[in-house]
Each structure stands twice: as C-alpha cells, then as structure tokens.
Amino acid sequence: xxxxxxxxxxxxxxxxxxxxxxxxxxxxxxxxxxxxxxxxxxxxxxxxxxxxxxxxxxxxxxxxxxxxxxxxxxxxxxxxxxxxxxxxxxxxxxxxxxxxxxxxxxxxxxxxxxxxxxxxxxxxxxxxxxxxxxxxxxxxxxxxxxxxxxxxxxxxxxxxxxxxxxxxxxxxxxxxxxxxxxxxxxxxxxxxxxxxx
Amino acid sequence: xxxxxxxxxxxxxxxxxxxxxxxxxxxxxxxxxxxxxxxxxxxxxxxxxxxxxxxxxxxxxxxxxxxxxxxxxxxxxxxxxxxxxxxxxxxxxxxxxxxxxxxxxxxxxxxxxxxxxxxxxxxxxxxxxxxxxxxxxxxxxxxxxxxxxxxxxxxxxxxxxxxxxxxxxxxxxxxxxxxxxxxxxxxxx
Numbered sequence: 447x448x449x450x451x452x453x454x455x456x457x458x459x460x461x462x463x464x465x466x467x468x469x470x471x472x473x474x475x476x477x478x479x480x481x482x483x484x485x486x487x488x489x490x491x492x493x494x495x496x497x498x499x500x501x502x503x504x505x506x507x508x509x510x511x512x513x514x515x516x517x518x519x520x521x522x523x524x525x526x527x528x529x530x531x532x533x534x535x536x537x538x539x540x541x542x543x544x545x546x547x548x549x550x551x552x553x554x555x556x557x558x559x560x561x562x563x564x565x566x567x568x569x570x571x572x573x574x575x576x577x578x579x580x581x582x583x584x585x586x587x588x589x590x591x592x593x594x595x596x597x598x599x600x601x602x603x604x605x606x607x608x609x610x611x612x613x614x615x616x617x618x619x620x621x622x623x624x625x626x627x628x629x630x631x632x633x634x635x636x637x638x639x640x641x642x643x
Numbered sequence: 644x645x646x647x648x649x650x651x652x653x654x655x656x657x658x659x660x661x662x663x664x665x666x667x668x669x670x671x672x673x674x675x676x677x678x679x680x681x682x683x684x685x686x687x688x689x690x691x692x693x694x695x696x697x698x699x700x701x702x703x704x705x706x707x708x709x710x711x712x713x714x715x716x717x718x719x720x721x722x723x724x725x726x727x728x729x730x731x732x733x734x735x736x737x738x739x740x741x742x743x744x745x746x747x748x749x750x751x752x753x754x755x756x757x758x759x760x761x762x763x764x765x766x767x768x769x770x771x772x773x774x775x776x777x778x779x780x781x782x783x784x785x786x787x788x789x790x791x792x793x794x795x796x797x798x799x800x801x802x803x804x805x806x807x808x809x810x811x812x813x814x815x816x817x818x819x820x821x822x823x824x825x826x827x828x829x830x831x832x
Contacts, residue, residue: 474720548712591658620816
C-alpha cells in the first residue's frame with residue numbers, strides 16, 4: 447500500500463493522520479449502516495468529490511479506481527440478474543464510497559504516520575499485559591513486507607516479460623512466495639539479533 | 644519456533660493477504676468476480692500451521708479494522724465487518740486454522756504428497772470453513788434464507804476450487820525450492 451502514496455501534496459496531506467483515520471473509519475462504518483439509496487447516492491457523490499479534489503495526486507490510483515468501478519457495475523449486473531437491482535445499486539454505492547475513502551487515505555498518508563497512530567491506539571492494551579510494542583512491530587513489518595512484495599513481484603514480472611514477451615501473472619506466485627520466505631527468514635535473523643529471542 | 648521467526652512469518656503472510664487484495668480480480672465465465680484473498684488464507688494455513696496461520700489473518704483483519712484499505716477494492720475500516728460479506732471475513736482466521744490443522748495431520752513428505760495434502764487442507768479450511776461462516780453472515784446480515792445464502796455462495800465455489808489448486812501448486816514449488824520448510828507448522832515448536 448505504501449507504493450500508492452502520492453508525493454504531490456494536497457490539502458488532505460496536511461490533515462493529521464489520526465484525524466483522517468478516525469473520520470474515514472466513521473464514514474466507512476456509516477456507509478454500511480445507511481440503508482436509504484438516496485443517502486448512499488449523496489454519500490457516493492461526496493466521496494467522489496473528496497477524491498477528485500486531490501487533483502493530480504490521484505494519478506497513481508487510476509487503474510485501481512477503474513477496477514472498482516467495473517466491480518461495482520458487475521455487482522449491479524449480478525443483482526439485476528438475480529431480480530434484485532436495488533440491492534445491487536446499494537451494494538455498489540457502498541463499495542464505491544468505502545473504496546474511494548480508503549484510496550484517498552492511502553494516497554495522502556505515509557505508512558510511518560499511520561503506525562504512529564496505531565501505537566497510540568494500542569497503548570491502552572499494555573495495562574492488560576499485552577505486549578503492544580510487538581503488535582506495532584508486526585504491523586510495521588506487515589506494511590514493509592507489502593511494499594517489498596511489490597518490488598519483488600515487479601522484478602519477477604520484468605524477468606518473465608523479457609523471457610517470454612508476456613506478463614507473468616499468477617505464474618510468478620510460486621517463485622514470489624519462495625523469495626519472500628527467504629527474505630522473511632533473513633528479517634527474522636536480524637530481529638533475533640536485535641530482540642535476543 | 645523462535646519468537647523472531649514467528650513474528651516475521653506472521654507479518655509476511657499478513658502482508659501477502661494485503662498484496663492479494665490488490666491483484667486484479669479473476670472473472671468467472673458467468674461474470675462473477677473473485678478476489679484472491681482466500682488464497683492467502685489457504686497459504687497461511689498450509690505454510691505456517693494452525694496457530695500462526697490464524698495469527699497472520701487476525702493481524703491482517705486487525706489492520707483492516709483500524710482503517711487500512713487492505714481488502715480487495717481498497718476497502719477498510721470497521722464498517723466492512725457490518726457488511727453482508729462480513730461472515731466471510733470473520734471466517735478467514737478460522738479457515739486458516741482449519742487449513743493448518745488438517746495440513747499438520749495429513750501424512751506424507753514428498754512434494755507431490757504435500758501438494759495433495761495442501762489441496763485437501765485448503766478445500767476444508769479455506770473453502771468449506773470460510774463459506775460456512777459466509778453463509779451464516781449472509782443469513783444474519785443480508786436477511787437471506789439459508790437456502791438462498793447457500794445457493795448464493797455456490798457461485799464462488801468454482802473459483803475457490805481453482806484457488807485450492809493454485810495453493811497446492813505454490814506449496815509444491817515451495818516444497819521443492821525450500822526442502823527444509825515445515826508445512827502445517829510441523830516441528831515448529
């Protein structure tokens with residue numbers, strides 16, 4: 447997800463990560479509590495306006511947004527086929543709104559800032575004896591590995607294209623898994639030296 | 644298994660779930676899109692075993708609940724657990740657990756046997772268990788009858804069977820490429 451972050455600074459970049467996360471979590475939840483199609487249409491319009499207001503920063507997510515629009519259309523078509531077109535429209539609007547909010551958050555927030563928020567959010571669990579620093583470390587590693595997955599995927603895909611002239615697709619899933627397992631072992635060895643366990 | 648290695652592998656498979664959510668969907672001939680995230684559930688169970696497989700999926704869902712847009716289509720936030728498909732999400736950690744448990748119980752050490760074991764384990768965990776929770780979720784949250792929910796979920800079964808086969812192929816390649824890997828968490832104490 448870090449690969450989607452846009453360096454083109456927008457107004458949303460200046461909003462603190464904690465506030466953005468809170469607002470988007472509340473708005474995302476509200477999408478699923480609202481049942482009225484009119485309210486959902488208005489909400490989808492508001493989310494679209496917010497997204498478009500980011501200007502050039504949305505360029506890295508163009509393909510992702512297109513795939514979401516196509517998925518929404520498929521959902522409507524599927525429900526229309528099942529004789530429930532209104533349910534399809536409601537589901538598609540929810541997907542569209544929640545996705546646009548999520549992508550806007552990803553485009554405008556560095557993963558490091560999100561992790562700081564998580565550490566603060568998790569800190570009350572320390573009173574229950576939960577080692578929250580481990581949880582925060584796992585979240586940080588998860589985000590780091592996610593970025594690294596894309597780097598390795600791209601490298602393997604490029605190599606496959608050079609060899610065959612075609613995209614690697616799912617054929618590179620197995621070599622990708624092996625390379626990432628080896629990478630995780632290396633990361634574990636480094637961690638062992640640092641944590642001593 | 645050493646704590647640091649466990650920590651790294653759990654994070655790795657949580658990351659794999661996130662990556663699989665961003666890979667373009669596969670469209671079945673009848674036009675229904677399927678995402679690859681249940682493949683992540685199957686792989687976590689087969690590769691890490693029941694306990695750590697479950698931990699990886701819980702970590703991933705925790706990050707989603709905190710608001711990270713890691714589900715397919717960039718969805719995230721607590722709201723996704725109130726949607727009609729929430730049953731499938733809740734079923735994912737249990738699916739990883741069942742996959743890992745079955746994988747750890749099936750005999751065989753040759754790559755071919757391990758691949759067959761992975762297909763069986765992921766069919767029971769990643770397919771049957773996740774769909775059982777998914778159907779319950781559809782009944783509870785989408786107000787469908789059990790019969791409607793059952794037939795609704797059947798549409799995704801062919802795609803999930805393809806994922807079980809993909810999982811078996813990946814496991815087979817890993818079994819050959821990383822011969823000292825302990826599938827299903829065996830010997831990882």
